[in-house]
Amino acid sequence: xxxxxxxxxxxHCRFGNSxxxxxxxxxxxxxxxxxxxxxxxxxxxxxDQVFVGNMAAGMFNHQTSVxxxxxxxxxxxxxxxxxxxxxxxxxxxxxxLGYMAIASGMxxxxxxxxxxxxxxxxxxEATNIxxxxxxxxxxxxxxxxxxxxxxxxxxxxxEKYGMTERDLALVAVKDHANGALNKYAHVQIPVTIDAIxxxxxxxxxNNYVAEPLRMYSTCPISDGSAAVILVNMxxxxxxxxxxxxxxxxxxxxxxxxxxxxxRKDPLVLDAVRLSSQIAYKMAGIGPKDISFAELxxxxxxxxxxxxxxxxxxxxxxxxIGVRNHETEIGGRIPINTSGGLKAKGHPVGATGVSxxxxxxxxxxxxxxxxxxVKDPKYGMAVNFGGFGNxxxxxxxxxx
Amino acid sequence: xxxxELEKKLRPPEIxxxxxxxxxxxxxxxxxxxxxxxxxxxxxxxxxxxxxxxxVSKDYYDIVAARMYSEILGWFRYRxxxxxxxxxxxxxxxAGIVTSRHVEAKTGMSLHTLTIKRGLRVGAQxxxxxxxxxxxxxxxxxVHIVAESPIGFKRWMIEYELEDRSAQYPGLRHELGGVxxxxxxxxxxxxxxxxxxxxxxxxxxxxxxxxxxxxxxxxYVQLPGWKRGS
Numbered sequence: 001x002x003x004x005x006x007x008x009x010x011x012h013c014r015f016g017n018s019x020x021x022x023x024x025x026x027x028x029x030x031x032x033x034x035x036x037x038x039x040x041x042x043x044x045x046x047x048d049q050v051f052v053g054n055m056a057a058g059m060f061n062h063q064t065s066v067x068x069x070x071x072x073x074x075x076x077x078x079x080x081x082x083x084x085x086x087x088x089x090x091x092x093x094x095x096x097l098g099y100m101a102i103a104s105g106m107x108x109x110x111x112x113x114x115x116x117x118x119x120x121x122x123x124x125e126a127t128n129i130x131x132x133x134x135x136x137x138x139x140x141x142x143x144x145x146x147x148x149x150x151x152x153x154x155x156x157x158x159e160k161y162g163m164t165e166r167d168l169a170l171v172a173v174k175d176h177a178n179g180a181l182n183k184y185a186h187v188q189i190p191v192t193i194d195a196i197x198x199x200x201x202x203x204x205x206n207n208y209v210a211e212p213l214r215m216y217s218t219c220p221i222s223d224g225s226a227a228v229i230l231v232n233m234x235x236x237x238x239x240x241x242x243x244x245x246x247x248x249x250x251x252x253x254x255x256x257x258x259x260x261x262x263r264k265d266p267l268v269l270d271a272v273r274l275s276s277q278i279a280y281k282m283a284g285i286g287p288k289d290i291s292f293a294e295l296x297x298x299x300x301x302x303x304x305x306x307x308x309x310x311x312x313x314x315x316x317x318x319x320i321g322v323r324n325h326e327t328e329i330g331g332r333i334p335i336n337t338s339g340g341l342k343a344k345g346h347p348v349g350a351t352g353v354s355x356x357x358x359x360x361x362x363x364x365x366x367x368x369x370x371x372x373v374k375d376p377k378y379g380m381a382v383n384f385g386g387f388g389n390x391x392x393x394x395x396x397x398x399x
Numbered sequence: 400x401x402x403x404e405l406e407k408k409l410r411p412p413e414i415x416x417x418x419x420x421x422x423x424x425x426x427x428x429x430x431x432x433x434x435x436x437x438x439x440x441x442x443x444x445x446x447x448x449x450x451x452x453x454x455v456s457k458d459y460y461d462i463v464a465a466r467m468y469s470e471i472l473g474w475f476r477y478r479x480x481x482x483x484x485x486x487x488x489x490x491x492x493x494a495g496i497v498t499s500r501h502v503e504a505k506t507g508m509s510l511h512t513l514t515i516k517r518g519l520r521v522g523a524q525x526x527x528x529x530x531x532x533x534x535x536x537x538x539x540x541x542v543h544i545v546a547e548s549p550i551g552f553k554r555w556m557i558e559y560e561l562e563d564r565s566a567q568y569p570g571l572r573h574e575l576g577g578v579x580x581x582x583x584x585x586x587x588x589x590x591x592x593x594x595x596x597x598x599x600x601x602x603x604x605x606x607x608x609x610x611x612x613x614x615x616x617x618x619y620v621q622l623p624g625w626k627r628g629s
Binding site: 122199201 | 557596
């Protein structure tokens, strides 16, 4: 029987603009923060394996071999270290591989650190770099960017289910309200529905990015890092860490066609549904057991779609739930209590780890009081790679 | 102050400019920003607002603050011809400032845009207000513009699709250092106005009154830990 794997340390920097700093320093900041959280920097010497999540340091920072650099920067040689690249799901993939390393018996303690410094390039160059995850011939070379893709996706959903632009804005209002309370969030400014949807100035204040997506329907371009320390809960080493472990109850991964036009229905995100089903089965629970969730919302439409695919809402009904305040903190299923990618920010390679850090903070009861979910038992994170073609779902449990 | 003959010679010839009517913009945060033209006697509050940003090199705040400081001082001391200053104020606190200049009947020269309160596109709104004044109230057909920061280049040159005049008319040089000059034409303005320029008029008197006395910000996100007077 595989050992239980838990998280005993978390680290996070404030997302935003770190372009004055070296990427490795940015990642090391959160890794050190995680060791401090776990009991002290001396615990670095207990680590058997390091996985680093990063999407595109080669392009953003002209830097490679980031895992080797991190280990050296943190004085952790000779620990094995590898870089994990899986697009915007690089962070969650690194956690999944950390889980597998412990479950396989090859390691008892794994440091997973992830980061991205995207603002070293201009906004449109960042959009271009992120777009390289799309299919080269059929998508990227045709000029498709992720906002362009998400705009078409959103239009399709609106026409099929009757969602309005105002519904998208309601998601943004909720996410920004949460982000304003999160000390790590890039954008800590609440926004009002009147200002971004209903009022006379809304068309200018909340301008189109890729119609029908507006500025407040899309995440900012952010720098940042996050880290977690995984431990074999059955190992003697587990006792060296001061924090009670938050258990990884389930972790699932699935892929879908790289080319979106090869899908029968582009609005059906098979990889999200399948990865969540694997995670649910592994945890022995279902959607109704989840207390709160962090769902990948690089564009707010993804939050809605993901919430349907993981079973929180019927297909085409998630925006009704938002109208009814069901996804707010205190609602039936709080979603993106951190502010999500929309407000907290989306340093692509770091996002998956950042989501899991938020789960741990909430399950420990360590989130800011004003946004703490009441007595949560299970938290779920969905990290979305590509345009839904490589997805990792993680479920954490407070035992 | 008595204006003696020498002082008269030092001052540039002025054209009486039409006033810019105040307007109200609701920012994404729900905060109400009054956008209005500044009065000369408000130069002290404006200079005091700009001054701390001289120390911020990030995003070229230092050069923009230094140039704007001199532009406001030049306006106050009558050393710049036909200059106007527009401010955005939230509950009277200065959120952003723009400076600009009417050159002659059909031509304007945009000077600087300084965003104090970040994250709410205050600078974008104030830049649009500045262009609105040039084209719609002063009746100009062209406004020459340069950018001194990447953010400015993206916001103005790219988003407004300004005409790059630097190759076509190499002799045309903006007053700010001869960097490549771009131009907003009336035609371009008409094309983007609906998505770039907003604000309601008249401003309700009770809200306009909040912006009557301008207040310098006590803190700046650009200067973590800095507090006015400490």
